[in-house]
Amino acid sequence: MLANKEIAVIGSGTMGRTIAAGLLRSGKVDASRIRATARTRASADKLAQELGVSCSTDNAAAARAAAVIILCVKPKDVEKVAEGLKSTRALAHGPLVLSISAGVSSGFIESILGDSTPVVRAMPNTPCLIGKGMTVVAKGSHATDEHVAIAREIFSTLGRCIELEEKHMDTVTGLSASGPAFIYIIIEALADGGVMRGLPRHVATELVAQMTLGAAEMVLTTGKHPAALKDDVTTPAGCTIAGILALEDGRVRSVLARAVETAAKVAGELGK
Ligand SMILES: NC(=O)c1ccc[n+]([C@@H]2O[C@H](COP(=O)([O-])OP(=O)(O)OC[C@H]3O[C@@H](n4cnc5c(N)ncnc54)[C@H](OP(=O)(O)O)[C@@H]3O)[C@@H](O)[C@H]2O)c1
CATH class of the missing domain: 1.10.3730.10 (ProC C-terminal domain-like)
Structure with a gap:
């Protein structure tokens, strides 16, 4: 399912970098299919140099080109980033939105992006960097089993991945992410x-x-x-x-x- 899918990684800090690097390391995703973003030009340039992926400060441009958008910003930044994607109509093509932010519910993201947006929450951990990660995914209200399957395929390239109900996500965060x-x-x-x-x-x-x-x-x-x-x-x-x-x-x-x-x-x- 990942074949030929463009992936946008919004936020290229510890986890965004870990996910992008892990995807490349798995060999299942080519560098040309990852578009990453950061808040500052300096972070974007650093990631582009480190991983050889395209990295900018333009979230909307990265999202418009992607079938899967992985939100990797801090919880406090999710609202602003989601509002930016909504107001620029960067999600009009109906991509899957994955969010790895701790404590931010899929319902909150759906309420900003619009009710039909498929959202899957994911909670990975830093060992994803070496292919030994543990990720739990949880389906938002408009995500289908196929969306969950795409999320699981992405995170399975970085280690183990299982699906649980969203009510367990804070516990998962305190256990396998911390x-x-x-x-x-x-x-x-x-x-x-x-x-x-x-x-x-x-x-x-x-x-x-x-x-x-x-x-x-x-x-x-x-x-x-x-x-x-x-x-x-x-x-x-x-x-x-x-x-x-x-x-x-x-x-x-x-x-x-x-x-x-x-x-x-x-x-x-x-x-x-
Ligand atoms: N760290 C973990 O072990 C872990 C595990 C599981 C889940 N998480 C979740 O992962 C998320 C990211 O955590 P992190 O540790 O990777 O944080 P981080 O290292 O601080 O990285 C955040 C990134 O977001 C970028 N950013 C901020 N505002 C942005 C905007 N408006 N547009 C685009 N990019 C923006 C920052 O860019 P600049 O560098 O330019 O400021 C930075 O690259 C959090 O929500 C956290 O809950 C973390």
Whole structure:
């Protein structure tokens, strides 16, 4: 479905760049079919130089040429950008609008763009840059299954992609979109333990990162409950259960779960 579709990436910051770079890296979308925009000429030039895609400050021109428009601006900028696209009639050809903005509902975007505009919300994360992303998509009121399929095809080139109801999007934001930052802190902290025991920092970090990758793959490929996998590595009276008890003393489970809950609550406020 992506074949020969022009894609406009409106907003070329961290996520716009990540999505454009990920699409190119997948080989499914050619640089000539991506038109990106930024607010400033400097950002636009930087992206054009980095990725070899056309990048301007003209949202309407990029949108007019595209079958799929991916809004990648900050939540506070969505209203202004959407109003600009509406007032310039840049969506008169009926493209699919994908929005990755945290806390901004599809209903809000539809209310600006016009009631028949197909909108799909998506919540990707930064590992999309290396093809290991996790994206959740949710259908707006006028989007069809075919629109969702196009969105899923785009984000599947950047990693895994599933569809959920829109009511879950703030939770998804606090979990899989904010989550990489939580995991980086855990990786850094575990590496500190290795450094404390005498390992060089770069060695400790490599050990932890590869271990994290392996543990995540075990969860995904075995389909086992994480608790069962944990039990598999805890020998009675062994070192792993000793480490687990230290984690439990630090209330690691409730602290991590509350981090997701707190991030999700804040995500829900971002578009207001
Ligand atoms: N960061 C994440 O991990 C993550 C994950 C999932 C979803 N998101 C969502 O992704 C969206 C973008 O976040 P980000 O971290 O990529 O933000 P960012 O790095 O600040 O990038 C925002 C981009 O939007 C551009 N922009 C601002 N106003 C514009 C306008 N009127 N027309 C065209 N471009 C405009 C900016 O251009 P200039 O550079 O010229 O100012 C910049 O390139 C947010 O809504 C966020 O909720 C982020």
